[in-house]
Amino acid sequence: MTLTTIDLGGEAGKILAGLGVPAAVWQEGTLSVRSPVSGEKIGSVQEVGPDEAATAIEATHKAFLEWRLVPAPRRGELVRLLGEELRAAKDDLGRLVSIEAGKIVSEGLGEVQEMIDICDFAVGLSRQLYGLTIATERADHRMMETWHPLGVTGIISAFNFPVAVWSWNAALALVCGNSIVWKPSEKTPLTAIASQAIFEKALKRYIEAGNTAPANLSTLLIGGAPVGEALVDHPKVPLVSATGSTRMGRAVGPKLAARFARAILELGGNNAAIVTPTANLDLTLRGVAFAAMGTAGQRCTSLRRLFVHETVYDTLVPRLKKAYASVPVGSPLEAGTLVGPLIDEAAFNGMQKALAAAKQAGGTVTGGERLLAEEATSAFYVRPAIVEMPEQTGPVVEETFAPILYVIKYSDFDTALALNNAVPQGLSSSIFTNDMREAEAFVSARGSDCGIANVNIGPSGAEIGGAFGGEKETGGGRESGSDAWKGYMRRATNTVNYGSTLPLAQGVKFDIA
Structure with missing residues (x-):
């Protein structure tokens, strides 16, 4: 893993200049702009x-x-x-x-x-x-x-x-x-x-x-x-x-x-997914990995909670850990990178605080360490983390804007559905299942209470045409x-009267002569 050594500020300025933006707008202001790719300053913009x-x-x-x-x-x-x-x-x-x-x-x-x-x-x-x-x-x-x-x-x-x-x-x-x-x-x-x-x-x-x-x-x-x-x-x-x-x-x-x-x-969105016994685990693995690790876990629709049925837990979770360990983390500008940096140091500190709280609550953490610290001392790259939790507690019910996936084992579908709904955030959700009854229950009035409820696809990836939010x-x-x-x-x-009379309440009369 290497970081691209380019003049990020110069490239950003070239793009802005090509769009007709005067240099003073992004070079002579009071607000400093830094790229999370390297942590370097790439501009100073004018504020109001x-x-x-x-x-x-x-x-x-x-x-x-x-x-x-x-x-x-x-x-x-x-x-x-x-x-x-x-x-x-x-x-x-x-x-x-x-x-x-x-x-x-x-x-x-x-x-x-x-x-x-x-x-x-x-x-x-x-x-x-x-x-x-x-x-x-x-x-x-x-x-x-x-x-x-x-x-x-x-x-x-x-x-x-x-x-x-x-x-x-x-x-x-x-x-x-x-x-x-x-x-x-x-x-x-x-x-x-x-x-x-x-x-x-x-x-x-x-x-x-x-x-x-x-x-x-x-x-x-x-x-x-x-x-x-x-x-x-x-x-x-x-x-x-x-x-x-x-x-x-x-x-x-x-x-x-x-x-x-x-x-x-x-x-x-503290978004969740449920993995049922009938789920296609190959499809599930791809869907979970993309939703949880993409954009370094910094999407509003990122997958943060995963409820896995006890019959497939020991098959899916080890495969998921292997994917997490092998995913390419590095400069987002390089081909082949799948996970880029956190936006800044505050995001990194928030992630480490959540992982410490998860351990305190009985969780087992895999990953989560800082990467490329010597190559980019002012940037914050991390290995996405999987946290196996005994129950939905502590940091699990709070949203951390970082690539942390909390995994919880369940045995009863209604229990998993209740856990999906048991947090105050409710942007997006999903279920992986080949059981039509479970899929239909999940998207029904008694199912997921989130603004988005998907079947056999992760909670991330909004598409134009479907209303977002809610x-x-x-x-x-x-x-x-x-x-x-x-x-x-x-x-x-609007009401338009195209007749010659005006209906009045029964018995009401007055002289208009």
Whole structure:
């Protein structure tokens, strides 16, 4: 295992310059940016404060007042052009994701592909913002529902999906007639700057083609927690879609509720999988390994808890340990690497703290040690860890954003299902089984209580088209697919009287002469 010796800052700068970003934006700021690949500094970006953020939000609100008047299919044309620009920039943006977030090459490119896919989805959606015609009890009347733009959509994204989450929200918000304000993670601002530049290229083409679009339709706010608070508290932001930890969600949710604003909260997921006696163990092994180790366990959908039936435990777990011991860990920029670095030292310390707590609770730890410390003293690579636990206790019921897989033996299906549901987080889940009754029970009303419930596939790997999110703890709405667009709009019920009389309550009369 070796680390690629390249000028990461120089390569990031070349990508940004190619997108038309002035060097001062990423070289002359107050916020230092470091790559988890080597720990080295790759940029210094310009930040804004709460007052500047408030001014920018006001400008974005003015943009909304104009954009809402543009017919939805014309709004969709802008998103179509955004998809084209993302296709042209896919390799560069994917590479920048790998440099700044530490994702392996295929995952960096895959994240940009999700951006492209949501644009395609949203373009079709721009001609399908349907309302219903509703049966009315009144003669010569028609009742219907109509959907209208909501306003400024605030987007707060996390480091683990630095660009895809923005696009999931932005593409839908734009076709729905909203303007957008984006606060990215302070750990991944360069990819946000690049995405904004790509959007501006699409917007320029849109206007050059004879379309009308206001200034400040999409605004990027780079800064710390006070900027996020300014976005959450602003009265002209009726919707905030926030991705991050449950701790962050508990802070954001009540603030939005206090001013009756909407929230789409996609928070950390302590995701589980159940392996039953009839499971195809070859398929299970691949699915578990990918879901638990991919992105160094830093997906919101990463597999963190595995319940294995006692009849297959001694067959599956040793094979899983062998896979963990042999998986290539190293620079995400090198071909053949499957597990890259943790985002920073804090993530490494959190992982070691969780492993120590697991041992204290009776767990047996395999793996989890730091790797490549001499080659990259400021980066944090680890061997993914398997922790065999006697029961679901201690750190198992808490989420650690690192490649830790807690494995627990079970004997009764209903017990395993109860364990799946017995944590407060509820983003994603899965079951590996060839028993139709178990599969159907798992996805039924009495089954998994998570927003995603999969059969014979791991909990990770969201796909455009299916609405994402919907955690049980937050009830925080959905994003990305299905009818999630309704969360970005407001619904009105309209009644039209096309007759010559107005029905009144029985016995009510008055003189209109």
